[in-house]
Amino acid sequence: xxxxxxxxxxxxxxxxxxxxxxxxxxxxxxxxxxxxxxxxxxxxxxxxxxxxxxxxxxxxxxxxxxxxxxxxxxxxxxxxxxxxxxxxxxxxxxxxxxxxxxxxxxxxxxxxxxxxxxxxxxxxxxxxxxxxxxxxxxxxxxxxxxxxxxxxxxxxxxxxxxxxxxxxxxxxxxxxxxxxxxxxxxxxxxxxxxxxxxxxxxxxxxxxxxxxxxxxxxxxxxxxxxxxxxxxxxxxxxxxxxxxxxxxxxxxxxxxxxxxxxxxxxxxxxxxxxxxxxxxxxxxxxxxxxxxxxxxxxxxxxxxxxxxxxxxxxxxxxxxxxxxxxxxxxxxxxxxxxxxxxxxxxxxxxxxxxxxxxxxxxxxxxxxxxxxxxxxxxxxxxxxxxxxxxxxxxxxxxxxxxxxxxxxxxxxxxxxxxxxxxxxxxxxxxxxxxxxxxxxxxxxxxxxxxxxxxxxxxxxxxxxx
Amino acid sequence: xxxxxxxxxxxxxxxxxxxxxxxxxxxxxxxxxxxxxxxxxxxxxxxxxxxxxxxxxxxxxxxxxxxxxxxxxxxxxxxxxxxxxxxxxxxxxxxxxxxxxxxxxxxxxxxxxxxxxxxxxxxxxxxxxxxxxxxxxxxxxxxxxxxxxxxxxxxxxxxxxxxxxxxxxxxxxxxxxxxxxxxxxxxxxxxxxxxxxxxxxxxxxxxxxxxxxxxxxxxxxxxxxxxxxxxxxxxxxxxxxxxxxxxxxxxxxxxxxxxxxxxxxxxxxxxxxxxxxxxxxxxxxxxxxxxxxxxxxxxxxxxxxxxxxxxxxxxxxxxxxxxxxxxxxxxxxxxxxxxxxxxxxxxxxxxxxxxxxxxxxxxxxxxxxxxxxxxxxxxxxxxxxxxxxxxxxxxxxxxxxxxxxxxxxxxxxxxxxxxxxxxxxxxxxxxxxxxxxxxxxxxxxxxxxxxxxxxxxxxxxxxxx
Numbered sequence: 043x044x045x046x047x048x049x050x051x052x053x054x055x056x057x058x059x060x061x062x063x064x065x066x067x068x069x070x071x072x073x074x075x076x077x078x079x080x081x082x083x084x085x086x087x088x089x090x091x092x093x094x095x096x097x098x099x100x101x102x103x104x105x106x107x108x109x110x111x112x113x114x115x116x117x118x119x120x121x122x123x124x125x126x127x128x129x130x131x132x133x134x135x136x137x138x139x140x141x142x143x144x145x146x147x148x149x150x151x152x153x154x155x156x157x158x159x160x161x162x163x164x165x166x167x168x169x170x171x172x173x174x175x176x177x178x179x180x181x182x183x184x185x186x187x188x189x190x191x192x193x194x195x196x197x198x199x200x201x202x203x204x205x206x207x208x209x210x211x212x213x214x215x216x217x218x219x220x221x222x223x224x225x226x227x228x229x230x231x232x233x234x235x236x237x238x239x240x241x242x243x244x245x246x247x248x249x250x251x252x253x254x255x256x257x258x259x260x261x262x263x264x265x266x267x268x269x270x271x272x273x274x275x276x277x278x279x280x281x282x283x284x285x286x287x288x289x290x291x292x293x294x295x296x297x298x299x300x301x302x303x304x305x306x307x308x309x310x311x312x313x314x315x316x317x318x319x320x321x322x323x324x325x326x327x328x329x330x331x332x333x334x335x336x337x338x339x340x341x342x343x344x345x346x347x348x349x350x351x352x353x354x355x356x357x358x359x360x361x362x363x364x365x366x367x368x369x370x371x372x373x374x375x376x377x378x379x380x381x382x383x384x385x386x387x388x389x390x391x392x393x394x395x396x397x398x399x400x401x402x403x404x405x406x407x408x409x410x411x412x413x414x415x416x417x418x419x420x421x422x423x424x425x426x427x428x429x430x431x432x433x434x435x436x437x438x439x440x441x442x443x444x445x446x447x448x449x450x451x452x453x454x455x456x457x458x459x460x461x462x463x464x465x466x467x468x469x470x471x472x473x474x475x476x477x478x479x480x481x482x483x484x485x486x487x488x489x490x491x492x493x494x495x496x497x498x499x500x501x502x503x504x505x506x507x
Numbered sequence: 508x509x510x511x512x513x514x515x516x517x518x519x520x521x522x523x524x525x526x527x528x529x530x531x532x533x534x535x536x537x538x539x540x541x542x543x544x545x546x547x548x549x550x551x552x553x554x555x556x557x558x559x560x561x562x563x564x565x566x567x568x569x570x571x572x573x574x575x576x577x578x579x580x581x582x583x584x585x586x587x588x589x590x591x592x593x594x595x596x597x598x599x600x601x602x603x604x605x606x607x608x609x610x611x612x613x614x615x616x617x618x619x620x621x622x623x624x625x626x627x628x629x630x631x632x633x634x635x636x637x638x639x640x641x642x643x644x645x646x647x648x649x650x651x652x653x654x655x656x657x658x659x660x661x662x663x664x665x666x667x668x669x670x671x672x673x674x675x676x677x678x679x680x681x682x683x684x685x686x687x688x689x690x691x692x693x694x695x696x697x698x699x700x701x702x703x704x705x706x707x708x709x710x711x712x713x714x715x716x717x718x719x720x721x722x723x724x725x726x727x728x729x730x731x732x733x734x735x736x737x738x739x740x741x742x743x744x745x746x747x748x749x750x751x752x753x754x755x756x757x758x759x760x761x762x763x764x765x766x767x768x769x770x771x772x773x774x775x776x777x778x779x780x781x782x783x784x785x786x787x788x789x790x791x792x793x794x795x796x797x798x799x800x801x802x803x804x805x806x807x808x809x810x811x812x813x814x815x816x817x818x819x820x821x822x823x824x825x826x827x828x829x830x831x832x833x834x835x836x837x838x839x840x841x842x843x844x845x846x847x848x849x850x851x852x853x854x855x856x857x858x859x860x861x862x863x864x865x866x867x868x869x870x871x872x873x874x875x876x877x878x879x880x881x882x883x884x885x886x887x888x889x890x891x892x893x894x895x896x897x898x899x900x901x902x903x904x905x906x907x908x909x910x911x912x913x914x915x916x917x918x919x920x921x922x923x924x925x926x927x928x929x930x931x932x933x934x935x936x937x938x939x940x941x942x943x944x945x946x947x948x949x950x951x952x953x954x955x956x957x958x959x960x961x962x963x964x965x966x967x968x969x970x971x972x
Contacts, residue, residue, distance in 0.1 A: 063840075064839075064840065064841060064842060064843060065577055065578060065581035065840055065841055066622075066841065066842075067575070067578050067619045067622055067623045067841050068575070068623075069623070070571060070573060070574070070575060070605075070607065073571035073572075073573055074571070075568075075569065075570050075571055075620070076569070077624060077627050077628075078566040078567070078568065078628075078634070081566070081567050081568060081569060082566065082567070084569075085567055096878040096907050097902050097905075097906070097907050097908065098902070098907070098908070098909065099877050099878065099879035099882075099907055099908065099909030099929075100877070100878075101543040101546070101547065101876060101877040101878060102543070102546050102547070102550055103540075103543065103546060104540065104541070104546060104549075105540050106535060106538035106539070106540055106653050107538075107572065107609075107639065107641070107653060108535060108538055108653065109535070110532070110533070110535060111595075112530055113530060113532050116530035123594075124594070124595040125592045125593065125594060125595070126592070126593060126594075126595050127590045127591070127592050127609065127641075127643075128590065128591060128593075128643075129588075129589070129590060129591075129643035130576075130589040130590070130591050130608065130643070135645070140535075142535065143595065144592065154532045155540070157531075157532055158532045158533075158534070159542060162542050163542075163543075164876060164923075164926050164927050166912075168877065168909075169543070174572065176572070176592075178592075178593075178594035178595070180600070188571050188572060188573065203912035203913055205891075205910075205912040206912060209910070209912075323895075326895075326896075326899070374529075375528075375529065375530055376529060376530055376531065376532050377529060377531075378529060411566060411629060412564050412565070412566040412633065413561040413564060413565070413566060413567075414564035417564075426670075430788070430791075431791075434791070437562050437563070440562075441562070442561050442562050442563070442564055443562065443563070443564065444563065444564030444633075445670075445674070447631075447668035447670040447671060447674075448668055458629075461629050462629050464564075
């Protein structure tokens with residue numbers, strides 16, 4: 043499937059020790075790691091995400107990898123995916139201390155952080171968090187046990203302006219466009235709309251409808267119709283729900299389409315007004331990136347208003363790459379405060395690995411394996427001093443500069459630059475009176491240059507994103 | 508000791524659950540976390556460190572938090588500090604799989620990474636690594652169980668040019684100067700010098716001498732003299748060692764001082780030549796940051812040549828903040844290859860927390876609690892559209908811009924900016940025909956400004972380092 047220069051995470055069962063006393067290491071299933079050329083792109087992605095988060099004024103929070111097991115369980119999460127940690131040589135004291143476990147998401151740590159430091163934080167509290175999380179799942183293809191998530195949330199005391207619901211969508215669209223992942227679409231809905239519709243239709247158990255709508259893309263309209271009827275809904279109720287779930291508009295056009303269904307309810311009206319406002323606030327975004335899609339419900343009970351999913355248009359079956367929603371109660375398990383919020387999360391490692399496996403990362407045939415912009419050649423042992431000074435001059439001007447340390451033939455030095463994908467090679471004067479020269483390794487062009495004025499040009503300028 | 512706005516890691520034994528069903532979270536001892544204003548400075552530090560590492564052409568490597576327990580133990584490390592991880596609800600399969608544990612440093616993961624991906628890497632392999640590591644130590648003041656280390660290493664096949672020994676020192680001096688941690692001094696020696704001196708003096712067990720010299724700063728010269736004599740060294744041998752351990756020069760002057768001791772040995776000569784070359788290659792660094800100090804030996808047997816320690820001159824008792832050395836065999840436990848290298852490491856969390864605890868971080872009285880450069884005011888609900896467009900214009904020009912979302916009095920909006928340490932507040936026109944205006948929150952000055960041309964000035968330019 044892939045010929046990109048990366049490291050697959052495959053399971054190995056054989057023991058690794060050999061007779062020679064060498065412990066031959068193996069990849070650990072579900073814990074990905076990258077070769078330098080792939081890692082460089084992962085870093086670029088994370089730089090972009092951080093820069094955009096910060097461009098909207100969100101602050102970074104980093105929490106420990108570890109929480110008390112009691113904290114992780116307080117919100118009633120399924121705990122079979124939790125990794126607990128303990129000292130290899132535990133003693134009596136260890137059994138008295140609270141058990142510790144690796145966090146499985148960044149929402150529980152955020153809730154705990156906000157509760158614990160409530161008096162030291164300013165609200166609305168706008169934070170982003172980009173860390174690894176761990177899940178002790180059974181290994182299977184495409185499932186990681188360690189992966190990066192990039193979360194952004196706004197938490198308020200008692201309330202959070204609805205304007206954040208559109209702002210967070212705009213932030214994520216900014217990011218995903220810059221990541222260059224191909225065409226994508228963020229689909230937004232509001233859970234009040236379907237809840238209000240059910241109430242207006244006189245459907246007592248809205249949960250059945252929510253579940254059916256959530257699955258409609260997977261099982262198809264016919265199957266959904268059957269299951270709604272089987273659940274006791276009338277033909278009218280069922281038909282209305284199915285019509286509703288098809289509504290998709292690039293703007294607030296959905297409002298009239300829902301009104302045309304002829305159902306009235308206060309909650310429905312509220313949901314339509316909220317989603318309408320979100321879509322209007324996103325009208326400045328070029329068409330095609332954001333759509334109101336009323337079939338979006340998100341599985342989690344947690345969400346109470348706006349909900350978001352994001353699909354790769356060329357690979358919709360891959361599922362959502364960026365999801366979230368508005369919630370009423372962030373931290374009620376840890377503090378007696380009403381702290382609503384809205385948040386979105388990119389499953390970074392999952393998306394990144396998908397791009398890598400499908401050869402969609404911009405690695406190219408001569409990947410850059412290091413951040414070096416310029417390799418300064420060592421003309422000879424005698425000229426090591428001037429060569430080192432040239433490297434320092436270039437570095438002082440913001441360039442990433444490597445000095446070749448071995449006194450070897452120039453051919454060998456050029457081969458090193460080529461192998462590592464270094465775009466420029468610098469030749470300090472080999473004899474007094476000569477000029478400095480610089481060679482563009484892609485074009486082969488070699489010209490005279492001054493280390494005090496020369497700059498990177500073209501696509502190499504953005505080496506570090 | 509400290510009044511900086513940060514979070515102490517104190518132990519709590521009482522159970523946290525309360526009758527209300529709220530699980531009151533507590534700090535977990537040894538796992539530090541910071542408030543946003545402190546985290547911003549930690550990020551700035553990490554940005555500086557990364558930038559300097561990359562400016563010398565080193566690539567980033569990130570390894571999983573987890574290694575097989577067998578990998579961690581293969582190098583014969585003390586394993587009582589290891590945290591193992593296991594699934595909370597483990598089953599039969601778990602007991603068959605290899606046990607996993609959190610890495611306790613970045614050297615073992617580097618060795619495993621180089622061995623595992625040997626054929627895909629280019630040598631000399633120049634990598635940096637900035638990750639958290641975990642040690643299951645008993646909690647005590649100043650001891651972290653989770654902390655950042657920033658490592659830089661060069662690995663060669665069969666050999667690594669000695670020039671890297673000076674380059675790594677220059678890199679770390681560049682970084683520590685830019686971190687603005689106050690006066691510091693990197694002390695460099697070479698283990699061959701003391702080993703050769705012992706051989707030349709006819710001392711069979713050099714280990715006794717190494718240990719004594721390592722402790723000389725702590726126990727004093729008199730005590731060291733006594734213990735050397737007690738260990739069976741002659742008065743001449745002892746006197747020579749003590750003279751030797753006092754040698755400190757800012758350049759290669761130490762060579763003559765050692766020669767003057769009158770001891771001759773091939774290994775001694777080799778060590779002197781190597782350290783002399785390192786000091787000469789560092790002559791371009793301003794005086795005071797680097798010194799040859801022959802009392803430096805580093806405890807680890809691992810090192811075979813150059814060794815480094817770095818002291819805060821105003822707090823020498825704090826110990827070394829940046830240490831390392833040259834080693835002969837990185838990965839012999841994992842691969843049958845001769846892979847020597849040289850590396851240095853900053854104990855980031857430890858140093859950062861020391862600065863924080865001693866109020867030495869540039870937090871100030873009105874700390875910036877978010878990366879926002881400019882808060883755009885919301886003049887009124889009617890003018891939300893133009894205000895949002897102004898925020899986008901400023902953001903498109905690279906500024907970090909927050910839009911105030913609540914339609915509240917301007918006084919309240921200014922109070923928010925002040926509380927969060929936002930340096931500028933922007934007023935879009937309140938009526939048609941009016942100018943945009945921008946207020947410097949530090950000076951109070953308010954002037955007309957154009958969102959398409961206005962730029963940050965002065966010390967605010969480098970908000971993100």
